Amino acid sequence: MANNPSGSISLPEGLLSGNIDEYFMRQALMEAEKGGKEDEVPIGAVIVSGGRIIARSHNMTECLNDVTAHAEMLAITAAAEALGGKYLPGCTLYVTVEPCPMCAGALGWSQIGRIVYGAPDEKRGYRSVSGGGYKSPLHPKTIVTEGVLKEECSEIMRTFFQGKRRKR
Amino acid sequence: MANNPSGSISLPEGLLSGNIDEYFMRQALMEAEKGGKEDEVPIGAVIVSGGRIIARSHNMTECLNDVTAHAEMLAITAAAEALGGKYLPGCTLYVTVEPCPMCAGALGWSQIGRIVYGAPDEKRGYRSVSGGGYKSPLHPKTIVTEGVLKEECSEIMRTFFQGKRRKR
Numbered sequence: 001m002a003n004n005p006s007g008s009i010s011l012p013e014g015l016l017s018g019n020i021d022e023y024f025m026r027q028a029l030m031e032a033e034k035g036g037k038e039d040e041v042p043i044g045a046v047i048v049s050g051g052r053i054i055a056r057s058h059n060m061t062e063c064l065n066d067v068t069a070h071a072e073m074l075a076i077t078a079a080a081e082a083l084g085g086k087y088l089p090g091c092t093l094y095v096t097v098e099p100c101p102m103c104a105g106a107l108g109w110s111q112i113g114r115i116v117y118g119a120p121d122e123k124r125g126y127r128s129v130s131g132g133g134y135k136s137p138l139h140p141k142t143i144v145t146e147g148v149l150k151e152e153c154s155e156i157m158r159t160f161f162q163g164k165r166r167k168r
Numbered sequence: 169m170a171n172n173p174s175g176s177i178s179l180p181e182g183l184l185s186g187n188i189d190e191y192f193m194r195q196a197l198m199e200a201e202k203g204g205k206e207d208e209v210p211i212g213a214v215i216v217s218g219g220r221i222i223a224r225s226h227n228m229t230e231c232l233n234d235v236t237a238h239a240e241m242l243a244i245t246a247a248a249e250a251l252g253g254k255y256l257p258g259c260t261l262y263v264t265v266e267p268c269p270m271c272a273g274a275l276g277w278s279q280i281g282r283i284v285y286g287a288p289d290e291k292r293g294y295r296s297v298s299g300g301g302y303k304s305p306l307h308p309k310t311i312v313t314e315g316v317l318k319e320e321c322s323e324i325m326r327t328f329f330q331g332k333r334r335k336r
Contacts, residue, residue: 105270
């Protein structure tokens with residue numbers, strides 16, 4: 001991305017057709033693929049600030065032997081490091097699958113501005129634990145967009161778990 | 169703690185009077201105090217396995233510039249490292265304050281056997297986001313005990329925040 005002579009930002013080719021969310025979700029999908037190749041559950045995330053990716057990550061629970069090492073958690077930590085401040089109100093997280101309650105809680109603490117996720121996770125997603133008369137773990141100002149590249153984000157998970165079952 | 173001649177485990181003096189939970193909660197309180205001295209919100213945690221403390225931690229969000237660095241999160245990571253496996257079904261977490269949704273979610277993933285907390289946190293505790301028809305973020309087999317040394321655990325928080333307000 002470079003400034004053009006008129007002073008506005010010119011975005012990469014794919015963005016000219018308009019869908020910024022799809023562009024960044026494809027970056028998160030690339031992270032998910034990396035994870036899958038390392039035999040991690042293939043979930044990827046990027047955090048964007050001012051049109052720039054400031055953190056990229058994928059699930060690393062197996063290689064770090066740590067249940068807290070979800071893509072979103074690693075991205076939040078990396079983004080805070082990149083910005084030099086622990087709150088992320090000007091940032092957008094792109095993640096391939098709906099965050100779990102742990103990650104939603106962390107995103108709540110971070111006061112992230114926006115969350116965009118691909119595939120819903122009815123069983124383990126944060127919406128399974130809260131709603132109705134209960135508070136959301138997210139910050140009240142956080143805007144959530146769901147379903148961006150939903151099919152691709154679901155497909156990579158399905159293929160991974162089918163492969164796992166075949167190996168058993 | 170050392171084995172006595174009969175082969176049973178002899179516990180430290182304070183435990184002879186019976187309250188193992190209070191003994192370990194005092195260890196968590198010592199961690200909380202350390203945090204407070206470093207100007208962190210004074211919440212401490214220990215994780216116990218086979219009668220031994222395998223992880224100690226306190227909140228470090230300020231010094232690590234990371235909203236995910238709660239006492240419980242650091243303790244889960246350290247306990248998994250100590251045991252060489254990422255699940256903690258044989259472990260008990262002692263934490264001075266009711267875990268938040270992020271930490272409860274992480275504890276759920278860890279499948280920890282038991283959680284003992286001191287002070288309830290009605291505003292930010294995990295019970296504020298789930299209940300009713302919604303699933304708990306905790307693992308269904310996790311046993312929860314609340315209110316151990318509740319007064320001491322609340323008092324250290326109250327004193328910390330009163331001090332903060334005075335400084336403003």
